[in-house]
Amino acid sequence: MTTMRAMATDQVGPGARLRPHTLPVKEPADGEVLIKVMAAAVNPADLGMVAGNYRWYDELRLPLVPGYDVAGVVEGGDWVAGAAVIASTGHSRTQVGGFAEYVTLPAAQVAAAPANLDWTEAATLPLAGLTAYQALELLDLAPGTTLLVNGPRGAVGRFAAELAVSRGITVLTPDRGEEPAPGSADAALDVVGGPRARAAFAAVRDGGSYVTTVPEFWVPGGQFTADRGIDPRIVRAEPDGRTLDHLARAAAAGHLTATVAKTLALTEAADAVDLLQAGGVRGKLVLVP
Numbered sequence: 001m002t003t004m005r006a007m008a009t010d011q012v013g014p015g016a017r018l019r020p021h022t023l024p025v026k027e028p029a030d031g032e033v034l035i036k037v038m039a040a041a042v043n044p045a046d047l048g049m050v051a052g053n054y055r056w057y058d059e060l061r062l063p064l065v066p067g068y069d070v071a072g073v074v075e076g077g078d079w080v081a082g083a084a085v086i087a088s089t090g091h092s093r094t095q096v097g098g099f100a101e102y103v104t105l106p107a108a109q110v111a112a113a114p115a116n117l118d119w120t121e122a123a124t125l126p127l128a129g130l131t132a133y134q135a136l137e138l139l140d141l142a143p144g145t146t147l148l149v150n151g152p153r154g155a156v157g158r159f160a161a162e163l164a165v166s167r168g169i170t171v172l173t174p175d176r177g178e179e180p181a182p183g184s185a186d187a188a189l190d191v192v193g194g195p196r197a198r199a200a201f202a203a204v205r206d207g208g209s210y211v212t213t214v215p216e217f218w219v220p221g222g223q224f225t226a227d228r229g230i231d232p233r234i235v236r237a238e239p240d241g242r243t244l245d246h247l248a249r250a251a252a253a254g255h256l257t258a259t260v261a262k263t264l265a266l267t268e269a270a271d272a273v274d275l276l277q278a279g280g281v282r283g284k285l286v287l288v289p
């Protein structure tokens, strides 16, 4: 059995901390790809997993290896060997984590990496890019309409704003403390939650559209009432190689900006989680095995 180094925890919740583990490398089954991870980005979801605030489709299997985003080299399975790829691990379904030397994933979750980005930049694309793209699909906006994005300097918000602009949508990006004017937008994408979500909802005109990435702040029948003709929706990012391919091409064409705040060694994954938890990080933290 081939083994690899991975950063994992044997428990989730208070006191959980990522530590080096030696785990088996899963041989790719039919339709799967074995990827040697060159870079893995850290997302807010990884904090939630370790803290025990996360729901998987199946019962959690320990040790937990977090990590949604990988960029790496194909070493086997259903893809061209040696190809540079990016992938979303689709952790909520697969429980495959990118904080490891290898991942084995369905080929349908993989796309060619954009040639103009280095490994760390490429690793910032999958989860945030898929979320942004799928949120825009839900919002279903025509060119010339106005979209408010309330966290435009974050990963999802920035990609959503960039994708929207390339579709001819006018994007409003309020500053952190700025209250958007009620009814000033055709649609809003909330990536912050709490009071900022309520302000974003208020900014949507009657009959407009509203999507949030932060479902814990969404109270059906509560603060977001249906009586304004707005159907509030939650986006739940799904891994999708075709969309990822589209995003990679958009990045290669210069329409998406990959922003790396800091690169850390894979063995520093626990420090990366602490850094993200502390707040104030602009751009992605990326782990390199």
Ligand SMILES: NC(=O)c1ccc[n+]([C@@H]2O[C@H](COP(=O)([O-])OP(=O)(O)OC[C@H]3O[C@@H](n4cnc5c(N)ncnc54)[C@H](OP(=O)(O)O)[C@@H]3O)[C@@H](O)[C@H]2O)c1
Pocket: 043, 044, 045, 127, 128, 131, 150, 151, 152, 153, 154, 155, 156, 157, 176, 177, 191, 192, 196, 212, 213, 214, 215, 235, 236, 237, 280, 282, 283
């Ligand atoms: N539903 C899904 O499938 C899905 C998928 C991906 C992410 N998410 C969630 O979406 C959210 C955003 O993810 P991300 O990766 O984009 O995170 P991120 O890169 O950390 O960005 C968060 C953004 O929120 C802003 N923000 C935070 N607190 C704020 C406040 N009090 N007032 C105004 N702005 C505030 C930040 O502003 P500054 O830059 O000024 O600090 C930043 O622009 C997270 O909660 C994440 O868990 C959900």
